[in-house]
Amino acid sequence: VVARSHAQGNAPDNKNSSAGVISGKVSTRDGEVMPNARVSVGRASGGSSSQVLRVDNNGHFETQPLEPGLYFISVFAPGYTTDTNQPSTLPPYYRPGDISSFTLIKGGVITGTVKNGNGDAIVAIPVRAIRVKDKEGKQLQFSSSYRDGLTDDRGVYRLYGLPAGTYLVSAGGPSRPGFSPAGPSAYETYVPTYAPSATRDTAMEIPLNNGDEVTADVQFREERGHVISGAIAGATKYEVGSQSWGVGISLFDLRSHADVANASANSTNNFAFALYGVPDGEYELYASQGSASGNAIASSAKQIKVQGADITGISVALALAASIEGRVVFENDPKAACGKRRASTMLETLVYARRYESARTAKDAATGDVPYVFRNSLRQAIPDAKGIFTVKNLQPGTYRIDPREPASGWYVKSITVGPAARPVSVARDGVTIKSGEPASGITIAIAEGASQLRGRITVGEGQSLSSDVRLYLVPFEREAAENVLRFYEARPETNGKFTVDNINPGKYFIIAKAAEQNEYGIAKSIRFDAAFRAKVLQDTQALKREIALKPCEQTFDYELPLTAPTSP
Template sequence: MVDDIDVKLVRGGMITGRVTDADNKPVVEVRVSLQPIADPQNPVRPPVPYNSQMYQTDDRGIYRIYGLPAGRYTVSVGFSGTEGILATGSRRYYQRTFHPDATEPAKATIVELAEGGEAINIDIKVSSSADTYSVTGHVIDSETSLPISGVRIGFLTVRPNQDRPAPFYSGLTSDNRGEFKFDGFGPGHYGAYVSSENEGGEFYSNPTYFEIVDKDVIGVELKAIRGLSLSGVVTIEGTRTKDMLAQLAGLRVSANVMPTSGAQINGSASSSLAPDGSFQINGLRPGRVSIGIFTSGSSVKRPTIARIEHDGLGVSQGFEIQPGRSISGLLIVVNYGTGTIRGTVRFEGGSMPIDSRTFVSCRREGVPYSAGGQVDSRGHFVINNLAPGSYEVALQLVFPRPQRPIPPQKQAVTVTNDSESEVTFVINLAPKEGGP
């Protein structure tokens, strides 16, 4: 049982105003963007609440954003010319404009919001709207030149001084004649491609690039290539409980492919598991493959991959799938961890500032991600659902204002299933001689 948990409620603030155009008419149903300004004296702050409806103007051009923590903000509407794919659902858009009428971020008026306060009349006047443009194209089979329907279309935004184009998931599919059309592009350089992501099917393509200047683009042709597949079975390592077996149905297997041919985009796709634990991932391009396991439901138990085998031999992440050679018979062994790390943090020679934060994380050897959390007011922390193995536990102190730097503290600990591993950190806050 955990007791003495105190929760302090603070009344949130509100920012409200009206958005009008060059003719002083209300700008209706436009999204308002709120950007907190970083405060070096208070790096840890409550998050800004998200409610999509309150970030949109009503039929009078009025917006109200409430529940905000105290701080400094800029408020804007519209899009910048560098955002590329705007996808506004409209053939026109407004240039990004900050309160009160600045189109450059440096000239924006900063809104100061006190705790529980109200900032009213934070009005924005936008200039005349600009046009967006559409792209129309079609998808054909690279071997037969016949149209292909029902494949997913992805887009790329190509920006100067950027190593790789930025992908944009459109949710668009080709129609029964293999054709597609997408509205909402600003002037710029782009690419379109066939994607197998998000159950996109068996095809992929290399990008076809185009430029938008001041009119719609038509005739973009995408040559779809039938992709490779990975198939196999996911099983659980060690003792299998009914609870663990039931959770297999909520897992998905993902494959991320790093092309070896110099292609500018990665390929990725995923598959849900059949009741017997089998899977098949389609539409992959050749390259080096990394396998991932994730939950598609609300389960808090996150499995980790213990090992991958093919034909009885161990396979490391980054194995290669070669052109024309799909891979079957993969065995992915996962581990549902039931181990726990429970720890205590003690401070000696002083006390932590009341608004400081202490975070803890742990990383298992050979696993690219970590788990963790925040240390409570009593100096206790607990990290659950860990797979067996050797972990590095790291403690990080975050201060609201400049302090004598304290480097992250680290300890090694071994975790086993159905048991708790304890760790204790002792932090000396006493001032050093000759220092602050």
């Protein structure tokens, strides 16, 4: 996979006259056709019914007829990538009838040689490019191996199609499952060596722009790592035809925030596992096992400190994951009539469950059992035709329910729990779940009559728009200050253009300003961060820039000046 499209979600170019297909065009930023591009289209709800298409000589593609619902589209082209700085942080989904365009960018290249201490070339050693910062130099919450490869018979490697950012390059160490074409290498038990010949702490950082080619040679240190071994308790031995569900085990480095080793275990070896090539350090070990039903069993985080010796005899217990269950209801408004309700409306609606935990809270013993990678996580569900949804495989904690409407003209009116006679809003504070227990009775009401606002954020002459700028809409009425569903935000494109869709009609304050980041380096959410929400509300009330949006109203070409930052 070279690239996945991250065009703005819910914003296809227009509708296809062949309502049962998705079509589009793939090109470069300069408008050149990509005749070697491939397009993969699959259902957002999962399953194996994906279509892989080749674009024609004009860069166009069109699927075979599709069932109603939501679909993802991935675009593949050797050496190319997509813009990682897009307005939406959520993956886009498409519906039958959509026509969309995809722009690919020439990726960067990191190449070099891997040699031993005698200067001899090392053949078939795995090499990885690990992205640690984005293209603006901001530290990523999780660093991950973006591209893997092997050296050739000259000891030369070449990793291409890399998005702009800052990288580390490592050689040797455990292979990632599914990423080593030749299977486990002869260097599985060695600690990875980072360019030029360093540990991760002292590794050379490699800035890379789109289209650049840089060289990073590695002198392999030939340092043996340690072994962490043990067994899984509570795993299930499935006997459904020839399908087997093993247990996946991951070792997470708490300092570098990266998976450093992976393993699998199954019933043939009594669910025993071993992780090789582990350097000294502090880690979290966690495991999970899927099933044909989609319900997983998972472990809590096990803290492990490796210091000069192997660690054996570890027992990792699996238990049923938690879930959030509920239903979506649509409220039609004959006066508004802009919701364009279709028979597939339910199947085109998304329900996200977002877990957020501050770094301070994460240090508490009560929450330390949740693996770091899941402390701030997102899972989704698609309702069935009757509106029933289940968000599966959740870690314990508090989740905010974050629905996505099926189309323009609809807005989320309320998120409640409890009987219809006395519902309690959970939009602001979320839903708290315990390990293995379902939270049920959630009702999401989506109403007709939403407004849409499009326009452009303007800056002074000679100024440019920073990527951290956001547009915020907050309710004008003071009594609505606690209704988080009346707060909206949007990230503009690089040219300042923005779209805010699915707005509850009414009167708002509006502002464009630099976003604030939380301790993980992620922009604070105006709906989920109470202190930040109060600050933006105060700023907008002081600015007094108002906008009134009527039911079903679509406002275009709205110009909004960027507000200068204020002192904290």
